[in-house]
Amino acid sequence: MTPDNLAVAIRTFCMQHANEANVKKYSRFFKGEYNAYGLSQPEMQAEVKTLRQTDGITLETVLAAAPALIAAEKYEEASFALLLTDAFGKQFSRKTFDTIASWYAIGITNWAHADTLGMIILPKFLLQHIVTVEEFRPWLQAKNPFQRRSVPVTLIKWIKKNPGEITSLFPFLDILMQDPVREVHQGIGWYLREAWKLNPEATEAFLLQWKETSPRLIFQYACEKMQPEAKARFKRSQPVKK
Structure with a gap:
């Protein structure tokens, strides 16, 4: 699977599972506009598990697809990029760290994505030395x-x-x-x-x-x-x- 195909697959999944009621429900946690499909966290986590097991999806594929997903307007597309990156945590390297650092300029614009990075992803780079x-x-x-x-x-x-x-x-x-x-x-x-x-x-x-x-x-x-x-x-x- 190519990075472009991965991004399309994620976007298609999001559109197929859009839930306006969830958008209204979750919007109270965000200041300003909350532009989202309305997927639940369990839905995203289950799909990440499926994608992780798909042939051709590697850390390199995810990192190459990530900029387009992170820059997207809809909240869940960036969420998928972060969750999929974390799924390959045992393969992290210094290059991975530098790549993730570049994402802030692309589209890390809310506390939830920042805290997914800070609570889950970035500590791995410290703890793995x-x-x-x-x-x-x-x-x-x-x-x-x-x-x-x-x-x-x-x-x-x-x-x-x-x-x-x-x-x-x-x-x-x-x-x-x-x-x-x-x-x-x-x-x-x-x-x-x-x-x-x-x-x-x-x-x-x-x-x-x-x-x-x-x-x-x-x-x-x-x-x-x-x-x-x-x-x-x-x-x-x-x-x-x-």
Whole structure:
């Protein structure tokens, strides 16, 4: 199967299983327009399993088909590209990492696709020792905010396997503490919440450094699991001047 044939097969499957009721149902999770066919996650996962077992579909085929799918207007086409890529995770290489990095400029434009990358796909490159954390440094200043968001989300699995790295990662992630974009605030806040579970003392010390200057949404996420009296420590001492 050629990359073009794979893209056509995915698009045809999506059109055949379109569900307007699901589009309305899922749209509440997305800001702005949600342009989708309305496929459910189980439907996509089942089709990915079928495609994975189809003769002629390799990681190279998927990576070659991915740009057209990721650039497509409909949400599920990019989803299929990501899920199929993950199905070949044991074959990942440094070249695969560089290819995936290029997708953000093509069409990674929502939190769900960014988090599929950060939660599922990108951690494999760290855990399989294909790249190091340092390879993500340029992403912290990427033009695409969803690429910036993907860094802390990716590091969640890394610190769960390597809790001793938490302290050294705070300076690495400093730049995101004043990022201007809400979706990035959510990503770094989520990371800090998970870091706090593993090393509360170090994480709280880091948060205290930023409590007067960082967006409050970061703290909303980071402090979510704390007791009320602990959360109170991270309130700003002075209201933000408008």
